[in-house]
Amino acid sequence: MSELNELYQQLILEHNKSPRNFKKLDDATHHAEGFNPLCGDHYDVWVKVEGDKIVDIGFQGSGCAISKSSASMMTTSVKGTTIEQAKQLFEKFHQVVTGKLSVDENIEELGCLGALTGVSEFPARIKCATLAWHAMHSALTDAEETVSTEETKN
Amino acid sequence: MHTHSFWNHPKDISMMETDIKNETSFDVETIRKDFPILHSLMHGKPLVYLDNAATTQKPLAVLNSINTYYREQNANIHRGVHHLSELATFEYEKARGKIKNFLNAAESKEIIFTRGTTDGINLVAHSYGRKNLRAGDEVIISAMEHHSNIVPWQMVCEETGAKLRVIPMTDDGELIIEEFEKMLSPKTKFVSVVYVSNSLGTVNPVKRIIELAHHHGASVLIDGAQAVAHTKVNVRELDCDFFVFSGHKLFGPTGVGALYGKKISLESMHPYQGGGDMIRSVTFEKTTFNDLPYKFEAGTPHISGGIGLGAAIDYLQKIGMDSIGDYEQELLEYGTAVLQSVSGLKLIGTAKDKASVLSFVLENIHPHDIGTILDREGIAIRTGHHCTQPVMQRFGIPATARASLAFYNTKEEIDLLVKGIEKVKGIFG
Numbered sequence: 001m002s003e004l005n006e007l008y009q010q011l012i013l014e015h016n017k018s019p020r021n022f023k024k025l026d027d028a029t030h031h032a033e034g035f036n037p038l039c040g041d042h043y044d045v046w047v048k049v050e051g052d053k054i055v056d057i058g059f060q061g062s063g064c065a066i067s068k069s070s071a072s073m074m075t076t077s078v079k080g081t082t083i084e085q086a087k088q089l090f091e092k093f094h095q096v097v098t099g100k101l102s103v104d105e106n107i108e109e110l111g112c113l114g115a116l117t118g119v120s121e122f123p124a125r126i127k128c129a130t131l132a133w134h135a136m137h138s139a140l141t142d143a144e145e146t147v148s149t150e151e152t153k154n
Numbered sequence: 155m156h157t158h159s160f161w162n163h164p165k166d167i168s169m170m171e172t173d174i175k176n177e178t179s180f181d182v183e184t185i186r187k188d189f190p191i192l193h194s195l196m197h198g199k200p201l202v203y204l205d206n207a208a209t210t211q212k213p214l215a216v217l218n219s220i221n222t223y224y225r226e227q228n229a230n231i232h233r234g235v236h237h238l239s240e241l242a243t244f245e246y247e248k249a250r251g252k253i254k255n256f257l258n259a260a261e262s263k264e265i266i267f268t269r270g271t272t273d274g275i276n277l278v279a280h281s282y283g284r285k286n287l288r289a290g291d292e293v294i295i296s297a298m299e300h301h302s303n304i305v306p307w308q309m310v311c312e313e314t315g316a317k318l319r320v321i322p323m324t325d326d327g328e329l330i331i332e333e334f335e336k337m338l339s340p341k342t343k344f345v346s347v348v349y350v351s352n353s354l355g356t357v358n359p360v361k362r363i364i365e366l367a368h369h370h371g372a373s374v375l376i377d378g379a380q381a382v383a384h385t386k387v388n389v390r391e392l393d394c395d396f397f398v399f400s401g402h403k404l405f406g407p408t409g410v411g412a413l414y415g416k417k418i419s420l421e422s423m424h425p426y427q428g429g430g431d432m433i434r435s436v437t438f439e440k441t442t443f444n445d446l447p448y449k450f451e452a453g454t455p456h457i458s459g460g461i462g463l464g465a466a467i468d469y470l471q472k473i474g475m476d477s478i479g480d481y482e483q484e485l486l487e488y489g490t491a492v493l494q495s496v497s498g499l500k501l502i503g504t505a506k507d508k509a510s511v512l513s514f515v516l517e518n519i520h521p522h523d524i525g526t527i528l529d530r531e532g533i534a535i536r537t538g539h540h541c542t543q544p545v546m547q548r549f550g551i552p553a554t555a556r557a558s559l560a561f562y563n564t565k566e567e568i569d570l571l572v573k574g575i576e577k578v579k580g581i582f583g
Contacts, residue, residue, distance in 0.1 A: 013583065039539070040539045040553050063522075065519075122526060
């Protein structure tokens with residue numbers, strides 16, 4: 001059960017139950033959808049950018065506890081950062097959950113996202129943890145595009 | 155030409171069935187010994203394999219037949235004068251004969267080897283559909299089709315201008331036959347429906363559907379992918395024009411399956427693919443096609459797969475499809491009762507006539523999370539939309555968790571599933 005406890009930490013279950021920023025932004029400057037055609041998980045991510053700063057972010061959609069809590073924690077982690085910082089955080093998060101970077105060395109930098117690093121032990125669930133992130137990345141890069149987990153490398 | 159089959163040896167069968175009936179009940183423990191993989195550990199726990207609608211496990215008889223083929227019989231078929239090639243051809247064609255008997259087709263030439271159900275449907279949609287469908291014609295499928303019985307018809311309809319119509323279903327997951335009757339008209343040219351739903355378990359009244367369609371002059375394909383492992387199929391009694399299934403859902407290898415077609419239908423159709431084996435003569439000016447079934451079997455086929463599928467059919471017939479069906483119904487009834495007693499659990503698919511598929515959702519817990527936690531308990535189920543997204547849309551859910559049972563499963567395994575579900579609920583509080 002230890003790996004399971006590692007995966008379904010209290011913080012994850014709590015974000016799953018009460019996701020933060022679970023809202024549509026009517027004044028968003030960027031938007032994208034994230035979709036996993038293999039399981040049907042689906043999220044919309046809206047971002048409001050002023051200058052190079054993310055001043056607000058929201059998401060809606062449905063999926064498992066991992067994808068929803070990751071989306072929720074993503075919004076709290078990148079709100080107030082610059083676009084560049086958000087992209088860098090995604091890169092780091094992605095590398096840690098896919099096992100390319102060590103969890104221990106990066107856990108502090110990841111903040112609350114550290115709760116999601118248990119996913120690295122569950123290869124089938126990495127796409128869940130990164131789905132909303134891909135959508136945010138797509139929103140900030142090529143606005144108004146649907147990203148599919150099957151076109152990306154996790 | 156196809157010399158051996160069980161039905162040619164009725165004595166063998168009656169002996170086997172008597173043996174089994176003499177047991178106090180279905181001897182599942184003995185049967186489990188035939189499946190090596192069922193004795194493996196997953197995450198340190200005994201494997202509880204409940205994903206049989208996705209693919210079934212293979213008995214030793216199938217594994218041994220494939221091994222024997224490659225060790226002792228391997229050669230290309232239908233072309234060599236040497237002995238090995240004759241031997242391989244004999245074994246492959248013997249397997250075709252076993253499929254013919256298994257489905258109770260009239261002739262072996264009505265059995266076309268395919269890569270599986272999807273391949274069989276595509277063959278019919280493209281070969282029969284393209285030739286016979288015109289703008290304004292209608293093709294009818296049902297609300298519970300697998301994507302493989304939706305997309306090929308959409309493609310052909312788009313190309314020909316025919317219209318795709320869908321038989322609706324009730325909240326229990328039963329097709330509304332009165333609505334189907336209303337849809338039928340002289341415009342209806344083809345009806346393609348699933349025998350047993352992979353995501354709901356519903357057994358559809360295909361005989362009635364075939365009768366109604368024929369009454370209006372339409373041809374019918376039955377997707378038997380989920381049916382063949384659970385029930386005896388008799389294509390002549392059903393009177394379907396086409397019937398398709400996959401080997402790997404019938405305890406045989408992946409990558410092989412069969413299409414049954416009435417001779418008159420198959421003969422009227424153009425080949426689906428061109429190549430070796432499907433021709434009689436080729437010049438650069440003109441090619442004449444081979445006879446049935448070879449006309450539809452271009453290229454070197456999955457020879458070991460066909461032979462393995464034949465071995466799977468032998469194995470099943472030794473146990474007896476009726477015994478298998480009875481035992482699975484017992485499991486289904488037990489599973490339905492114990493799952494319904496779990497608070498917060500809702501079964502999706504509650505038709506009166508069902509095969510051993512238990513699709514469910516848990517309140518506030520996504521099927522993926524259920525699947526991951528059960529996996530750590532050694533329990534393999536499928537979670538997701540099961541390649542039936544329209545079914546999920548019909549029930550307003552993104553996905554289900556699905557336990558699908560085979561005759562090697564036990565009530566104890568269903569108890570472990572329930573225990574696992576309670577653990578899931580515990581974690582999610």
